[in-house]
């Protein structure tokens with residue numbers, strides 16, 4: 001592969017026909033990936049703990065996924081679901097349903113996380129006959145108009161696009177570290193009180209079709225919802241006939257040390273949105289519900305030309321086989337504990353870090369000024385993020401000021417790679433340029 005890498009030019013210089021709209025975490029050009037390493041076009045290797053934003057969760061060119069893709073390409077690339085049935089699509093639907101608790105048993109495939117959210121919102125409105133949707137402040141659910149309408153993690157996702165979807169309401173997310181002195185109980189009580197206020201002053205619960213939550217807010221800052229809050233939310237939805245939609249686009253598929261983020265609370269949502277990890281890099285997403293909900297939605301009420309592509313689904317079958325066969329839920333939990341401990345040891349020596357939080361392999365390291373959660377330090381986070389890359393470790397940032405460095409290690413990461421990542425990050429903390 002090294003000769004290939006040397007022959008490949010810097011694509012950034014050739015990208016004059018590419019849209020400038022897309023934001024990029026790195027201005028580097030990538031040549032190839034191998035396991036947990038990504039190689040740039042100069043041949044430099046990076047330990048990839050970004051995973052294309054939680055997508056290539058088994059690493060690059062995973063042999064089982066690559067073989068499944070090759071095999072399916074040689075057999076049948078299309079048609080997708082609208083034309084009829086094919087083996088990998090049917091098989092993956094039943095495998096995905098099998099990972100979910102009863103009564104969830106029905107899966108509809110689409111292509112992206114945004115489309116999964118979009119579908120979930122349409123299902124909720126039509127199946128309940130109610131107009132309103134409640135989402136959480138700071139949430140990110142995607143870029144299409146419906147998904148952007150329930151997104152408030154950044155103004156940039158909304159400004160200039162108004163009017164967005166009507167009858168969308170927002171309530172405070174229980175971000176314990178940021179808003180409640182790290183107190184989960186206060187976060188739970190005050191956030192539930194805010195929701196009750198909203199539904200007694202702005203929109204009655206009887207008009208609400210669905211409440212949409214990320215079990216751990218992703219783009220918004222890697223803030224986990226306290227399990228007690230999610231349980232109370234479930235109770236609130238049950239009391240009022242409201243559907244609870246779990247956006248598991250980022251948290252799903254073992255990312256948080258359990259197969260699904262909602263499992264931390266021991267509840268079952270009505271609708272689960274799935275994407276990112278599902279096919280280790282091929283475009284595929286899904287919504288999963290109990291059957292009667294999709295029946296009430298109605299035949300032909302929603303659809304997709306490309307959704308449920310047989311090649312992506314064949315990759316998806318290999319992904320789930322690997323997660324189950326290699327016990328990667330357990331690995332995510334165990335490596336997550338090690339990684340969190342390593343990062344907390346670094347944080348104990350570095351006053352710029354206000355918080356290190358999990359769960360599992362969805363870990364945020366938040367930089368704040370003078371230990372004050374209301375004073376995000378995005379400049380330092382970004383400097384450390386870039387320095388880590390220079391030293392050969394790919395991470396991402398999130399949060400409104402990009403003040404959180406987020407760790408999204410592959411699910412099959414090894415203890416040695418966890419130690420390597422922590423060591424490089426320690427070096428980046430020591431040597432990153434200090435802003436100002």
Ligand SMILES: Cc1ncc(COP(=O)(O)O)c(C=O)c1O
Nearest residue numbers: 112113114140141142218249250
């Ligand atoms: C929680 C969540 N929902 C939805 C989306 C949108 O997914 P996509 O970019 O595939 O449309 C994302 C993407 O980051 C996400 O993190």
